[in-house]
Amino acid sequence: CGPREMMPPYAQHWDDFLKGASTVEPKTPISLLDEAALYFTSGTTGQPKPILLTHRNLEHACIVENRHHNQTHKDNFICIPPLYHTGAKMHWFGNFIVGAKGVLLKGVKPEWILQAISEEQGTLMFLLVPWAQDILVAIENGQIKLEDYKLDQWRLMHIGAQPVPPALIKNWKKVFPKQEYDTNYGLSETTGPGCVHLGIENSHKVGSIGKPGFDWDYRILDDQLRDVKKGEPGELAVRGPGVMSEYYKNPEATKKTLVDGWLMTGDMARVDEDGFIWLVDRKKDIIITGGENIFPVEIEDFLIENANIQDAAVIGVPDERLGEAVTAIIKLKPGKQMTEKDVEKYCEALPRYKRPKKIIFDDVPRNPTGKIEKPKLRKKYAGFAESFKL
Template identity: 65%
Template sequence: MRITDILTQNSRLYRDKIALVERIPARSARKELTWHQFYTMSCQLANGLWQHGIKKSDTVVQLMTNNLEWLPIYFGILYTGAWAVPLNFRFESDKILMCARTAEPKAFIFGPEFIEPIDGIRQELADCVTLWIFAGPKETCPDWAVCFDTFIAGQKKDHPPEIDAGPDDDAALYFTSGTTGAPKAVLITHQNLTHACEVENRHHGQTHEDVFLCIPPLYHTGAKMHWMGSLLMGGKCILLNGVKPEWILEAISEEQCTIAWLLVPWAHDILIAIENGTIDLSKYRLEQWRLMHSGAQPVPPSLVERWKQYFPCQAYDTNYGLTESTGPGCIHLGIENSHHVGPIGKAGYGWEAKIVDKQGNHLFANETGELIVRGPGVMRAYYKNDLATKEALKDGWLYTGDIARYDKDGFIWLVDRRKDMIIYGGENIFPNEIENFFLTHEKIKDIAVIGVPDERLGEIPAGIISVKPHCMICEQDILDFQQALPRYKRLRKIFFGDVPRNPTGKIEKPKLRRLYAEDKRKDPQKLMH
């Protein structure tokens, strides 16, 4: 089965049921699409692309922020047999150009936010891009592009182009976030995508009646693959534009959402708003909210414990995955194990997992090594990068680059990214362990730990600390608090400032290293309000 077959089926089974709702709280706006409207829009785009010469195995770039048309456009591309290439909407012109040169798209679909950056690079893509489609208001469409509504007008609505394609055909190129290096192009298949649907549904038991709240960017595998569990059952999805705690709770209350996937910073902000009285939970209808799950980064156990205090009747799950594993689900805690807070869990549905040393030998309880996974969601390859593919894929196993360990019960604990490890006087320090410790402090909102060069010790651990609103903390408070840590894990430099995170919640450590580790003259700020 191809992923598009599920949409075709949903249009037939749930024709006039609501499939997608877009909420824009900042403008008090709300729009919706039925499953049939979703399908017909995708068919119209597919037929238009097909008539323009877009065929199987061509590539079409999609650069858009979340909106009601995002998913119909994505499926419209897939219906042609072409590869969808969703790009990170935070990429600047140089990275957009780099990704486009790798993908060599014949068509480029973009939103109104990207007119200027694309106009600056489009001449450099003239050798491959023959069609620019503007997914925005007709009156703001640049003269070198065709408006999406105009492009699909008059195209066939009842069925997409007939193509010879199957589950093993390639479907999409996803670029990694680039948090530990330049983005790499991950080639995934229709089988990868359909397996993501099955994994998510097996893990969280979505039914047709469930309502899924989707906030993260759709260009990323995480948000979309979590939604795919609802796609499989024809369930409703709420696309929320905005991450303010009150907007999230209003959406859950007014749309009667039953499942929400929240990044760690958003869950953290909700808890802070509850604790400081900004949010009164009694004003919202939340009794139907049956599951909150999180992932995309290590989830601090202290956050989950605090969450359960306010939402004791909710199920909880932790999810782990990579772009290379077609998103989350290769490892998950499991709703039935939510009492076991801390680890990322065990191998997910259809997946295998091992922790190995540098020679590839299987490690056991409390031995730290690299997490590797194998299953139907493993990418085809890094596109146009044979060396990186050879390093990541060995005998069907995907080497994740993440450092992990088993506990005595067989649960996997994510220790840290291999590239983020700090080598301090010969000792290996994993920043995530220190970050989790400091997040138990009642005044600390967020923290990032990085290695700062040191002539004698190689690297020393430094902490960039963000303080909760209306709280005051100084360097001595941090020094006193960390006495509970082993001496070698204690921070040797302390900075107070913002902790930047990308749209999927991961700390942007390369940016912090440029700001702090590469400037030895920077002095710690002693006090932060």
């Protein structure tokens, strides 16, 4: 525990908390299927919902994470907040079953992250897309000098919680060529990441979220809950030991999400010829323009490949002729400049119907779990938070 002089006024010191506590083990029997914890959805598409998880759910999170990333007693996981979410914390769980260390970070500034890895000799770290982007930008601008840190022991960086732009990982591997990399996919409803993962041996498939994780199954379904043909997009459904019991005291939402033992993720995906799953987009974020379905992630990934662009979000705004107009919100890297004409020229490589009709230079808001807050962008630029459909 920390020094008393640094304790905030609202907190209780750990030593005081333990005073008078009983040393006798409680005689309360606990079953693996007993209720264990409430976690919350990230609220990207609406109000955050509490999720009821069991001891079995949490146990499986430890097992699946360790199976995927091979933690040993010598590993040290650097855990970035928030801890109320299942993202980074459930990756930390892989350390539990081998008695490995973990370090909790106070924030996500690039220099804090690298300093913690260097000083604490961290070997594994889970990042979100914006945090990885910030580190690369800080290195590119000279704000951070890698020679100031001891990073040789840092063996694995993995990312999840949102679609991962392939260009980001390509640039990351240029800076950290000896590191292993993995993409992880999961939801709070699946007790965090791990129901699908790329696998450190599959770097040739960066951009894909991978294949079903240890002890997980999947399906890709159409609106009638029928399996789609390989290569066609549909909603990703998963089944495994990590699936939640329910949305806490919300039977209506639970019934919509848990269907015949399968958890409907709300994410659109497709499977390639090698059996790797690719996220297409959130079902609620699809743009319908001129009768064509547009998946914003495809355009966002393309925009981020530009060396001047740090982040990008694509939404649909109402259009009398097209139904929705593809609109790109672009955040430039510090010191970089682009005009609307520059972006339009760059986007000529896209099919005509996917090219943004409106281009806005602005910050791209992301929530604490790194996901783009598209309801905020729709509210700001279209006047409403929900995805627009005629």
